[in-house]
Amino acid sequence: MExxxxxxxxxxxxxxxxxxxxxxxxxxxxxxxTIDGEIIKNVEPDLGYIHRSIxxxxxxxxxxxxxxxxxxxxxxxxxxxxxxxxxxxxxALELEVSERVKVIRTIISELTRLASHxxxxxxxxxxxxxxxxxFYAFRDRELINDIFEETCGARLTMNYNIxxxxxxxIHPNFVKRTKEFIAHFKKKLPEYDRLxxxxxxxxxxxxxxxxxxKEDAISFGVSGPVGRGSGFANDVRKYHPxxxxxxxxxxxxxxxxxxxxxxxxxxxxxxxxxxSIIEQLIDDIPEGDYLTPTKAxxxxxxxxxxxxxxxxxxxxGVYINSTGTKNPYRLKFRSPGFxxxxxxxxxxxGGKIADLVATMASFDFVIPDIDR
Amino acid sequence: xxxxxDIYNGIKTLLTGMTVTGNYFIHARKGTLxxxxxxxxxxxxxxxxxxxxxxxxxxxxxxxxxxGCQKCEIACPNGSIEIIWDRGIDPDTxxxxxxxxxxxxxxxxxxxxxxxxxxxxxxxxxxxxxxENSVYDRKYLxxxxxxxxxxVKAGIED
Amino acid sequence: MNITLSITKTINDWLxxxxxxxxxxxxxMVIIALAYLALFAVAGLYLVLLERKVAAWFQLRLGPxxxxxxxLFQTMADALKLVSKxxxxxxxxxxxxxxxxxYFVIVASLIAxxxxxxxxxxQAFDINIGVFFxxxxxxxxxxxxxxxxxSSNNKYAxxxxxxxxxxxxxxxxxxxxxxxTMVLLTGSLQLSEIIEVQRTGxxxxxQGHVPAVIAFMIFMIAGTAETNRAPFDLVEAESELGAGxxxxxxxxxxxxxxxxxxxNMFIIASIAVVLFFGGWLSPFGITEGIxxxxxxxxxxxxxxxxxxxxxxxxWTFPRLRVDQLLTLEWKYLLPLNLANxxxxxxxxxxxxxx
Numbered sequence: 005m006e007x008x009x010x011x012x013x014x015x016x017x018x019x020x021x022x023x024x025x026x027x028x029x030x031x032x033x034x035x036x037x038t039i040d041g042e043i044i045k046n047v048e049p050d051l052g053y054i055h056r057s058i059x060x061x062x063x064x065x066x067x068x069x070x071x072x073x074x075x076x077x078x079x080x081x082x083x084x085x086x087x088x089x090x091x092x093x094x095x096a097l098e099l100e101v102s103e104r105v106k107v108i109r110t111i112i113s114e115l116t117r118l119a120s121h122x123x124x125x126x127x128x129x130x131x132x133x134x135x136x137x138x139f140y141a142f143r144d145r146e147l148i149n150d151i152f153e154e155t156c157g158a159r160l161t162m163n164y165n166i167x168x169x170x171x172x173x174i175h176p177n178f179v180k181r182t183k184e185f186i187a188h189f190k191k192k193l194p195e196y197d198r199l200x201x202x203x204x205x206x207x208x209x210x211x212x213x214x215x216x217x218k219e220d221a222i223s224f225g226v227s228g229p230v231g232r233g234s235g236f237a238n239d240v241r242k243y244h245p246x247x248x249x250x251x252x253x254x255x256x257x258x259x260x261x262x263x264x265x266x267x268x269x270x271x272x273x274x275x276x277x278x279x280s281i282i283e284q285l286i287d288d289i290p291e292g293d294y295l296t297p298t299k300a301x302x303x304x305x306x307x308x309x310x311x312x313x314x315x316x317x318x319x320x321g322v323y324i325n326s327t328g329t330k331n332p333y334r335l336k337f338r339s340p341g342f343x344x345x346x347x348x349x350x351x352x353x354g355g356k357i358a359d360l361v362a363t364m365a366s367f368d369f370v371i372p373d374i375d376r
Numbered sequence: 377x378x379x380x381x382d383i384y385n386g387i388k389t390l391l392t393g394m395t396v397t398g399n400y401f402i403h404a405r406k407g408t409l410x411x412x413x414x415x416x417x418x419x420x421x422x423x424x425x426x427x428x429x430x431x432x433x434x435x436x437x438x439x440x441x442x443x444g445c446q447k448c449e450i451a452c453p454n455g456s457i458e459i460i461w462d463r464g465i466d467p468d469t470x471x472x473x474x475x476x477x478x479x480x481x482x483x484x485x486x487x488x489x490x491x492x493x494x495x496x497x498x499x500x501x502x503x504x505x506x507x508e509n510s511v512y513d514r515k516y517l518x519x520x521x522x523x524x525x526x527x528v529k530a531g532i533e534d
Numbered sequence: 535m536n537i538t539l540s541i542t543k544t545i546n547d548w549l550x551x552x553x554x555x556x557x558x559x560x561x562x563m564v565i566i567a568l569a570y571l572a573l574f575a576v577a578g579l580y581l582v583l584l585e586r587k588v589a590a591w592f593q594l595r596l597g598p599x600x601x602x603x604x605x606l607f608q609t610m611a612d613a614l615k616l617v618s619k620x621x622x623x624x625x626x627x628x629x630x631x632x633x634x635x636x637y638f639v640i641v642a643s644l645i646a647x648x649x650x651x652x653x654x655x656x657q658a659f660d661i662n663i664g665v666f667f668x669x670x671x672x673x674x675x676x677x678x679x680x681x682x683x684x685s686s687n688n689k690y691a692x693x694x695x696x697x698x699x700x701x702x703x704x705x706x707x708x709x710x711x712x713x714x715t716m717v718l719l720t721g722s723l724q725l726s727e728i729i730e731v732q733r734t735g736x737x738x739x740x741q742g743h744v745p746a747v748i749a750f751m752i753f754m755i756a757g758t759a760e761t762n763r764a765p766f767d768l769v770e771a772e773s774e775l776g777a778g779x780x781x782x783x784x785x786x787x788x789x790x791x792x793x794x795x796x797x798n799m800f801i802i803a804s805i806a807v808v809l810f811f812g813g814w815l816s817p818f819g820i821t822e823g824i825x826x827x828x829x830x831x832x833x834x835x836x837x838x839x840x841x842x843x844x845x846x847x848x849w850t851f852p853r854l855r856v857d858q859l860l861t862l863e864w865k866y867l868l869p870l871n872l873a874n875x876x877x878x879x880x881x882x883x884x885x886x887x888x
Contacts, residue, residue, distance in 0.1 A: 143594060154425065202389045205390075358856070394847075401592050401846070404594075
């Protein structure tokens with residue numbers, strides 16, 4: 005009897021395409037969903053819509069010219085990407101940059117991280133339905149864009165770090181503007197909490213949704229806030245410090261639940277920590293050169309070099325294999341989004357489509373980072 | 377009874393959220409950040425270091441500072457600069473010297489990275505500050521940066 | 535009908551004098567229907583503009599302000615655009631139902647508008663079961679949504695229509711029960727009687743204090759859910775799949791759905807104003823004696839306040855998921871509503887109302 009009932013009510017799975025152009029996907033990502041009613045059975049991402057062969061172009065360019073291509077990979081943390089390539093080249097040449105450069109690079113990286121997390125917060129609110137958060141986030145982000153525009157000249161693709169230091173010195177207004185921004189944002193971040201974090205509808209949408217256990221996080225290789233939301237302590241700034249991170253004190257944001265709400269809280273806490281790092285460094289930037297001169301044609305000695313940095317999405321690794329010529333023989337980027345995306349299928353099974361949207365928002369994908 | 381405390385907590389958080397947006401609604405007059413763009417072109421000024429497009433400034437005697445050394449062409453990552461040069465007789469020393477014929481700049485391909493401006497030894501090219509670069513025909517995006525003029529002499533070669 | 539203005543009285547008498555009795559009364563009804571239609575089509579359009587401006591003020595920007603002063607002609611432009619669009623339709627739709635569905639929705643909304651008392655003399659249809667009629671008519675709108683989703687031959691539209699249908703039927707229950715709570719106080723279903731009770735005794739939300747406030751809150755939540763507005767607009771949310779049940783519609787038919795949503799919002803706000811906040815009465819009876827003009831203005835002001843409250847909900851809160859929506863209704867709102875009715879009945883029996 006039971007079998008007859010089950011057979012007659014058997015539902016059929018069908019394919020739905022959350023296509024490349026979609027109001028909720030953060031870029032051109034195509035997801036093939038197999039759903040049964042409302043429950044998701046399988047998620048298959050289809051990448052490559054914005055592949056621009058950056059790694060191949062880097063094999064043709066000299067080392068100073070590689071840096072401007074990394075701006076366009078993960079465009080929300082462009083300074084940090086530039087810094088990664090500059091650190092590889094400087095470590096390979098065994099070049100010591102001045103203290104001033106290190107401190108300025110750290111401050112600018114933290115400002116970039118803040119800007120990226122602000123945009124993430126706005127988009128996360130928009131994805132779950134609160135449409136005003138987008139505007140509040142962009143209002144605050146414009147201040148950081150103004151700081152960058154005054155110093156570097158550009159708002160998104162900065163190209164300010166070059167191997168050996170910075171392209172030109174910081175603007176005299178930089179310190180003043182950064183301090184004003186910190187004072188302004190310290191009052192606004194509790195407002196973000198009141199609007200979205202404490203909201204019971206938002207908590208019900210994100211608690212218990214898309215749970216990623218710590219063992220799965222380690223075995224899939226996730227990094228960044230996604231891993232830290234599951235209890236996997238993987239902050240590159242703490243365990244493999246670079247630039248000026250060894251002389252500042254900050255806490256690592258670590259939560260153990262592994263659901264979307266934990267990832268959300270990790271990023272909010274990271275915003276507070278970034279502000280505290282900037283405050284520790286902004287007052288005494290040491291004097292010195294802003295550029296250690298290198299030869300006009302940089303040739304790395306033969307060998308393999310690797311450097312990892314912590315972007316706003318996770319661990320970005322730059323691997324260069326050089327045969328002594330002026331172009332790298334092979335350059336590879338280990339992008340954080342690629343490993344984070346691989347976990348999406350595993351944690352969305354059994355959830356609903358609305359849960360998938362909330363999970364993807366909490367992962368904070370930037371698709372050009374995945375596709376390069 | 378967690379049922380009632382759930383309801384009470386829920387309503388309290390919802391009202392807190394509403395006060396945040398309500399505040400912005402009440403102060404909507406002075407809080408708006410909208411810039412009425414096409415009307416405010418006169419007062420809209422970019423920062424000094426803004427990267428608009430690459431230009432070659434000419435002074436009053438229609439002279440520029442480009443020696444045709446091709447360093448910017450080598451530094452550009454994707455070939456947005458093409459230098460057409462020829463050799464001419466330098467009137468002072470009588471030796472053959474490079475001089476620039478045309479400095480072609482493809483605005484359509486430029487990624488605004490700034491490497492050419494850093495590479496130039498004589499500060500011949502600088503950033504302009506215009507932000508409205510769209511044209512109706514693609515051929516207007518290929519610009520020749522030097523006007524018919526000559527080179528400023530003193531101190532350029534050092 | 536009880537319209538006693540002098541203009542309408544002269545038209546009324548003139549028509550009765552030149553035509554036989556039955557034809558004249560039908561002509562009068564047709565004229566009144568056309569007047570309401572025109573008035574509320576325009577009102578719907580201006581509600582759209584109000585929504586855009588209010589949304590902009592919440593989001594730190596200006597709304598439409600270029601087309602006409604303060605953007606007043608913006609919806610005219612939008613309406614012209616919608617009217618001039620091609621009425622596309624896909625391949626294997628069910629033609630009859632596809633064309634019929636928008637009419638269900640818009641007709642239900644417009645019928646429900648006829649019973650509202652905008653002023654003492656301005657009420658098209660004052661029957662003695664006014665409130666009951668309203669609840670019954672709003673149930674007809676669901677049919678339009680389900681037909682639209684089914685006949686579009688599009689699985690996203692079908693999912694959206696099913697969800698929307700479930701949502702609307704569930705929340706109608708809460709709307710009906712919270713209206714019932716207030717009817718207990720007035721003792722009559724006729725809308726003009728309800729306002730009479732409020733003129734002498736004060737607004738109903740003050741008369742029945744604790745249960746009336748609870749009933750108002752439940753009514754607002756259920757009312758926004760009934761009209762498929764945020765935070766309950768999973769049906770038509772863009773970040774979900776497609777645009778819900780009206781994906782396949784374009785041009786004038788889409789305009790019907792769109793307009794019907796705003797008129798539904800107006801209806802819910804009007805019910806709230808009539809039942810809780812005294813209809814067209816002025817607070818403390820300031821402009822008591824003057825005939826129809828201030829009363830209509832008071833009614834409009836109160837309705838606008840409630841509409842801005844509903845828009846405030848929309849632009850602040852995230853969306854609820856479908857199962858959370860249904861949990862909210864059946865596990866929280868319905869038991870609270872029933873307990874509230876008992877509480878109100880007890881209070882009336884013990885004479886504790888103000």
